[in-house]
Amino acid sequence: MAYDERVVNRVREALADEQLAGKYLAGKSLEEKALFQGLAFMVDDKLCICVRNDVLLCRIGPDEYQAAVEMNGVEPMVMNGRTAAGYVYVNPEGYGTQEAFDSWVTKCLEFNKLAKSSKKKK
Secondary structure, three states, X not given: OOEXXXXXXXHHHHHHOHHHHHHHHOOOOEEEEEEOXXXXXXXXXXXXXXXXXXXXXXXXXXXXXXHHHOOOOEEEEEEOOEEEEEEEEEOHHHOOOHHHHHHHHHHHHHXXXXXXXXXXXX
């Protein structure tokens, strides 16, 4: 599992920020879990955001997807040759400012309200 501890701490701080994340996390569970060769932040048992090396994996949903992949520092998530619509990788140049970083965290939290949980493996 490889992730940049500084980036993970920025995500932790953003999720602990009452102004930024408070309204999204009220009454919801928040868990850190090893996933996608990084550290994922699960909100209500749903992937919200993940840090892999110094890259953010953001679950933003299909409505935000097209606009996001056209931004600098953003790439589609491709797994096993298939593009995962609604998921993007955001490189450091895409979240270089605090405003940009907070914006990505907010997009993830907003979509998390609509997202469906993955089926539990038995």
